[in-house]
Amino acid sequence: MSKLLKVEDFCDLAPDALRWYVVQSEPNQERLAFGALTFDMGIDTYLPMRAVEKKTALHRAPLFPRYLFVRLDLQDESWWRMFTARGFHRVMGDRSPLPIERGAVRRIRAQEVEGLIKLKGAQAAKAAGKSPYTSGMALRITGGPMVDRDALFMHGDANRITVMLSMLGSQRITHMGAGDVRAAS
Numbered sequence: 772m773s774k775l776l777k778v779e780d781f782c783d784l785a786p787d788a789l790r791w792y793v794v795q796s797e798p799n800q801e802r803l804a805f806g807a808l809t810f811d812m813g814i815d816t817y818l819p820m821r822a823v824e825k826k827t828a829l830h831r832a833p834l835f836p837r838y839l840f841v842r843l844d845l846q847d848e849s850w851w852r853m854f855t856a857r858g859f860h861r862v863m864g865d866r867s868p869l870p871i872e873r874g875a876v877r878r879i880r881a882q883e884v885e886g887l888i889k890l891k892g893a894q895a896a897k898a899a900g901k902s903p904y905t906s907g908m909a910l911r912i913t914g915g916p917m918v919d920r921d922a923l924f925m926h927g928d929a930n931r932i933t934v935m936l937s938m939l940g941s942q943r944i945t946h947m948g949a950g951d952v953r954a955a956s
Contacts, residue, residue, distance in 0.1 A: 788844040788846045789842060789843070790842065790844075790870035790871075790873075791871050792868045792871065793839070793863040794840075794860075795863065796839060796858050797837075800858035801833045801839060802818070803857050803858030804858030805818045805858075806858075807857040807859065808856050811856065811857075816841050816842075817840040817880070819835065820832065820834060821888045822887050822889075837860070841862075843868070901929060902924070902926075902927045904932070904952075906926060908954065909923060910922045910952040911956075912934075913951055914951035917945070921937075922934035923936070924952075925944065929949055931949060932948075932949045934947065934952070
């Protein structure tokens with residue numbers, strides 16, 4: 772769900788006051804918030820999408836569930852009206868909206884192919900809920916009580932995995948968070 776690109780998307784020559792910010796939608800309301808912000812309120816909004824395989828068909832899903840980008844001029848007080856948009860939850864920032872790094876949206880858009888961000892390797896596996904590791908793959912534990920130990924991947928998904936490690940002269944099977952390991956080098 773991207774709009775026509777503008778010159779400002781390809782360079783950082785946009786007026787200093789015009790910056791990109793991250794907003795959060797209500798759960799599963801990214802498209803509703805995008806429509807309300809873009810079409811009802813005229814706010815420049817970007818919702819990066821990715822392809823998701825569900826059963827036998829490919830569907831479009833947000834790259835960052837619940838998050839969209841909006842380009843605002845905080846000097847123009849009309850930006851406050853986005854708080855009334857359907858599907859909108861909040862703007863990211865402590866006391867006031869915090870702009871994202873200049874060029875970030877441009878870099879994301881540069882990865883689009885036919886309106887979709889193509890994820891690669893471990894990113895694609897994690898987004899699909901699958902583990903990027905294959906059975907028997909050597910891993911290094913990077914977090915938790917078993918840190919700095921070697922293990923073999925058995926099975927798992929993007930969140931929890933089962934590994935086998937050698938401990939006290941025998942093989943032990945344990946479960947851990949997928950974020951607590953990396954491929955052994």
